[in-house]
Amino acid sequence: MSQALYRRYRPENFAEVIGQDHVTAPLRQALRSGQVNHAYLFSGPRGCGKTTSARILARILNCAQNTEASPTDTPCGVCPSCVELARGGPGSLDVVEIDAASHGGVDDARELRERATFAPARDRYKIFILDEAHMVSPQGFNALLKIVEEPPPHIKFIFATTEPDKVIGTIRSRTHHYPFRLVPPDVLVPYLGQLCASESVPVGSGVLPLVVRAGGGSVRDTLSVLDQLIAGAGSGGLEYEGAAALLGYTQASLLDDLVEAIAARDGASAFRVVDRVISTGHEPRRFVEDLLERLRDLIVIAASGDAADAALRDVPADQMQSMRAQASHLGAAELSRSADLANAALTEMSGATSPRLHLELLMARLLLPAVDDDRSGLGARLDRLERGLPAAGAPVRAAEAPVARDVAPAVAPATVAAAPVAPPAPVAAPVPAAMPAPADGEVDVPRQPRGTEAPAVEPAATDEPGSTDSPAAPASRPVAAAPPAPAGQPPAPAAQPPSAASAAPPAAPQGTGGPDTEMLRRRWPEVLETIKGLRRVTWALVDPRNAQVAELDATTLRLSFDTAALAGTFRNGGHPDVVARAVRETLGFDVRVEGILTEQTSAAAGRPAAPAGQQSPPADGGWGTPASSGSRAAGQSAVERAAASWDQ
Ligand SMILES: [Zn+2]
Incomplete structure (x- = not known):
């Protein structure tokens, strides 16, 4: 366990190099047909196999089995050169590795030129591998130019660099250039799986994608991350929590x-x-x-x-x-x-x-796009409207929708006018109207900031008789308009001037997602895979383009949908159960699943009362009432049609 994974699993031939087929395939073809150039340039991001491939190429070129009569693309592994150049071997006299980062000066280049005039000690070629070749100084390159231009037949050069543009053009044009790339996750994840299996390290689900992401496509970085995790792992192997704690902070x-x-x-x-x-x-x-x-x-x-x-x-x-x-x-x-x-x-x-x-x-x-009233803020809100979302957080939870609807017709015209001056209005208005309970006027002010359910219920109740009683109606309306907003949420922003909402940001957002929500969001692709296996219709419905994880608390997972039609369709037809089962199978815990409308979560983000009031007509008119929405039928039939086509 003492040696780093990256060294222990360093590939020894091109077949073992992962994720660089676009480079290794033509190289091997050239080797098999004996068409070997005298200089190569391997470029690409760090840690993706350039130097390793340079060593493999050197090993093949100098393998005793690789002769003019029988060219090969695979080192035999048993001849003296192959043994010397194997993992952990002593290295060969005829393969010279130079780190240009420390030996890139003109003197080093001259020395290299002198060494190149000698014939190889034992093998077919004298091979120079120049790592970090972009670090060679311009004078150094000029000193090398002659020998790269007209090399003796026994000399091969392999330049490796992260910045091929910095290698002077006269040299670059005499090389065969092979660009290496970052290794994609769909190659790296299975590779790490094999590697952990051969190391006998058990791996929990979700760990390897995390490792791969932390490695950013570099094989060396990825293996270092894995090394670190294995070193810190107990007998249970690699577990998601430990890995996330270590890697969740990149x-x-x-x-x-x-x-x-x-x-x-x-x-x-x-x-x-x-x-x-x-x-x-x-x-x-x-x-x-x-x-x-x-x-x-x-x-x-x-x-x-x-x-x-x-x-x-x-x-x-x-x-x-x-x-x-x-x-x-x-x-x-x-x-x-x-x-x-x-x-x-x-x-x-x-x-x-x-x-x-x-x-x-x-x-x-x-x-809080709603607090921005300049053009870009308006554009953002228009965007949301076009996508079928309430522009500024219509604060209507599914359960509260009926209440809001009852109030809406009477309230709508009044609130538009009253809302911009929301703070004084509710305070002043109840006073004349509040004959039954004079205390209400005073109590209302301190109560609102406290944000309990009580004030939300009371005004709503008094409003219904009030609406038939014409003198009381205008007074109670602004009050009635307020309750839907704070219901279940501290209504502090509603009670303050609108500017306060942007001045006190940390208080504004409300407890939607917990730490678990982030975990679930990261692992959501895995859950989606499971859902796909369980039921295609559900999978199509919760596609990331339609739905996202809004919140996960101790008992409930809330998925927010972009349109009321989709949310309605999701609630009916057993889809929540399928998602719950997928979560259990993938992540191992039980949870109840709810479908909500996207904006319902952000209503919690404490929007000021004014925009909420302004937007209430569209909210009550359609977005907030998925159950009765006519568009729901259309959405459902589309999904049903899709379902039918899959079931056939
Ligand atoms: Zn050999």
Whole structure:
């Protein structure tokens, strides 16, 4: 166990090199046909097999079995050269590895040129492997140029570099250039699985994707991460919790968690990510820079659709899939507005004494599009409307919908006028009307901030008789309009002037997702796979383009759907049970599953009363009442049609 995994499993021939078939296949073909060039350039990101492949190439070239008469693409493994160049072998006199990072000067290049004039000591070729070749100085390259241009027949050069552009063109043009790439997860995950099996280390589900993500496509980095996990693992092997605790704090995973939380409008998770950014010592400014970069990628995806694959070639396929979902949940205008906000925050953060404060303010602004009344904020809200969502958090939970509907016809015209001046209105209004309970007028003010259920019930009850009694009606309306908003949530923002909502961001987002929510979001693709196996219709319904994980608490998993039709369809027809079963089978715990409308979670994010009031007519008119919505029938029949086609 003492030697690093990366060394122990270093490939010894091209068949063992993973994820670089586009390079190894033509190379092997050239070797088999004896068409060997005198200089090679291997380029690509760090840790993806360039130096390893250079050594393999050297091993094949100098293998005693590899002769002009019988060229081969696989080292025999038994001749003296093969043994010397094997893993843990002493190395061969005829294969010289030079690290150009420390030996890239002109003197080193001259020395190399002199050594190259000698014939190989024993084997067919004298092979020079120049690692980090971009570090060779221009003078060094010029000193090498002559010998690379007109090499003696016994000399081979293999340059390996992360930056092929920095290798001077005259040398580059004399090499065969093979670009290596990052290794995709669908290759790395099974490879790590095999490796753990041969190490007899049990691996819990979900661990390897986490490791692969932390490694970022570099085999060496991935194996180092795995090494570290194995070293810290008990007899039970690798478990998800331990791995997440160690790896859940990398810049990349924090960024993923944050964007997912913003896409799901899950304020609690977003602020927890901020907490982790700070507590794990990440630099807030750097983090916002990365966030801006991610938003840029999402804008590219939103703007160019399928063509985004070409523009974002370096993004792994699984990451691309989740980014597509994020882009579609946020929408182009919202993304563009978010990028503006992140950019502005970046400027404000330079030299700021409390970068954390700025980071938190940024979170609040990202989460609350409704407080932004300029054009970009309006654009974001329009985006949401177009996608069938309430633009500004219509605060209607499914259970409360009937109450809201009863009140709505009477309230709607009044609130539009009254809402912008919401704070004074409810306080002043009840006084003339409150004959039955004069105390109500005074009690109302302190009560609202406390946010218990009591005030929500009382005004609603008094309103119904009141609505037939014309003098009382106008007075009670503003009061009646308020209750749906705070129901079950602290209504602090409603009781304060609207500006307070943006000034006190940490208090605003409400307890939607807990730490478990983040875990579930990360492992959601696995659950989706299980659902796919259980029932295709459900799988299609909860596709990331339609639904996302809104919240997981001790008993209930809430999936938020983009349209009322989808949410309604999900609630009927046994879909929640299928998801619950998939969660149990994949993650091993029991949970009740509910389908809700996307905006229902963000209603909790403490939007100011005014926008909520303004938006209440559309909310009551359709979005908030999935059960009675006419569009539901259309949505259901579409899914039924799909179901029928699968069942055939
Ligand atoms: Zn050999």
